[in-house]
Amino acid sequence: MFLLPKYNSFFIFLLLASVIPILAFSISKFLAPNNTQGPEKLTSYESGIEPMGDAWIQFQIRYYMFALVFVIFDVETVFLYPWAMSFNDLGLSAFIEALVFVFILIIGLVYAWRKGALEWS
């Protein structure tokens, strides 16, 4: 069925996992009483106080910076993962390559640190 036969169980799992939330929602929909008992039932309740303003607040730009630094190191890990897997086949030269790679990115980390990009102030 698939190119990789060991993924059969994975797809069965995927099927089950996608059925469960659908089941959960439909069961609750089926079991719950009809809540059409007036408009007050539908308002959000915020410990006695009427909710004020929008739920959509503007985020600070600092979140973006952290997310970006995270993306870059995420990609770095992706690059290192195959290296770790075939480390035994590759030998010393690949080790040096990976060292250089990590070194260049560590410079980037130090840069971010020194410029205060990692501070929250």
Add this chain to the structure above:
Amino acid sequence: MILFSVFSSIALVSSVMVIRAKNPVHSVLFFILVFFNTSGLLVLLGLDFFAMIFLVVYVGAIAVLFLFVVMMLNIKIAEIHENVLRYLPVGGIIGVIFLLEIFFIVDNDYIPILPTKLSTTYLTYTVYAEKIQSWTNLETLGNLLYTTYFVLFLVSSLILLVAMIGAIVLTMHKTTQVKRQDVFRQNAIDFKNTIKKIRDI
């Protein structure tokens, strides 16, 4: 085949929804759905590692980044005007071009839509998985990336470095200009070092 059509149709529908959704957060969520389905397609192709990369990098990092951007931009939902017809001619032309290409691809021995029959018997492709049967995808990738393409590996590290520095340079405000209270330094001030004798009286 069933799974392929399921994944691809959900991906297509949700990619249309990315464009059509009025709420930008919804469109980011549909975007994530597109990524999920694409990674499913990759698993169907047998590229397990790339499917996982799709999940980790695109869903885990880039979609979250998109979400941050959307939240930062402070776009109200009503501000996105429905003005699709303006771009219809250009978009339509491009769409027709790509559709024609799809016909060109599809027009082979299996689905002879157009009268011109192309012979696909000459087409060969190298199945790398057969050549290196004992290796998994991951090991194949590692063996290629760190031998044949190691220059590109280093260039990509430079790209990542530059991207990081660029992001920091472009988004950092000048923090040195703002005067703020530094509690640690205030506590660390020593009385003896603060007052200095400039000249003898």
Add this chain to the structure above:
Amino acid sequence: MELELDLSFFYKTTILPECVLIFCLISILILDLILKIKDKNVFFFISLVSLLLSIFILIFQLKEEPVISFLGNFQADNFNKIFRIFIALCSILCIPLSIDFIKCTKLAITEFLIFLLTATIGGMFLCGANDLITIFVSLECLSLCSYLLSGYTKKDVRSNEAVMKYLLIGGTSSSILAYGFSWLYGLSGGEFQLQKIADGLVSTEMYNSFGSLLALVFIIVGIGFKLSLVPFHQWTPDVYEGSPTPVVAFLSVASKIAGLALLVRLFNIVFPFLPNQWHSLLEISAICSMILGNLVAITQTSMKRMLAYSSISQIGYLMIGLVTGNFDGYTSMIVYLLFYIFMNLGTFACIILFGLRTGTDNIRDYSGLILKDPLLTFSLALCLLSLGGIPPLSGFFGKLYLFWCAWKTGLYFLVFIGLFTSVISIYYYLKIIKLLITTENKEVTSYVQSYTVSSFSLLSKNSIEVSIIICVIASIFLGIFMNPIINILQINLHLNTFTNI
């Protein structure tokens, strides 16, 4: 198992010039992080020295045989080496231009240098790339740095707009290029080295099919966006107007060199079966860029926009050499490219100097500059005349050789269009020069009045003036030495692989 890395490449030193640059870049970054050096001129010095070093290495390597190294993804023949020298030359000339600009606008210097050097490295790799993946990665390296550089003045709204447009257009063009590459990959039966793609296209008998034509069209569109050939040029004036001027100077030259090298190699190696198709496509776009670039440039009021359209027309002239397609054509293209570097960078250097001292780049505000600074006026006029192609200057000789080569191969229409449009270009260049020199109404604009002239002693020249002088001298006198240059180029190019086709 051939897994063990072929360590002999360290002795072949094919990418030694790039390695020098990478080493310099990292050392600049480390020095900036560890030592709090107040005098940032050290970094300029380091980067200039390393660029010079890499140029020298490349010049010495010109005698070597063409090598395909790194298991086939990097080629070093003389054609590439010449283009790599040109790119390094551009950044050597651009770095002095940017020093004072950055100091005046109070931006971070180290990062600017790092972006510039990385763009140079990307461009140099792009010139030597021998497979599709290398092309794509190094192209991204170049273009990512260009986006960052063009948005470098982040407080300026125009710069933000420019970088946004540039980023979107660049992303689109990269994806189109990647789509074309995927066609090539599929049609050739899963090859991605350029030579093997050509062989693969032959063996699958797809070389004359609709699919390979489609790949050709997509690749032309993708590279055409980067080169700002005419149907794909719309981003150029906006980006040039908004970006910081030294960056524009770099982009207008370096990306064109890299793109041209890529175009020549890709088409000659991969598509030798479809010469009529790509020649005619490029011919159409060359004619369009010459006509449209020159005609629209007349109506511009901003100096930078005018130069943007002028650079569009110049890429049209360079395309003539590519369309000619024989040995002489490529030689003439390279010669004109060399002259274009000096002429264009000289013009931009004058504009940067004027813009720094007055804060404007409107053409109207240049009137009567000769009263304040005759030297700057003189050099700006010379560079513009050289771009237009007035006889004693080097631009004339470059164009003459280019048109002559095209005429010999029978591209009469192209030569005619080229001659006609260069007359138009001389018109608008002369209009600016007239504005610079004449002061009819006996009053200079307030901008020129606020212009402060630096002292004329030779020692206190700032770096922009140094590069202005270099460029002006080069754009005057290089034309006289054109025959030796052509000879050197032809001797070196004879070793090349694809020009014999």
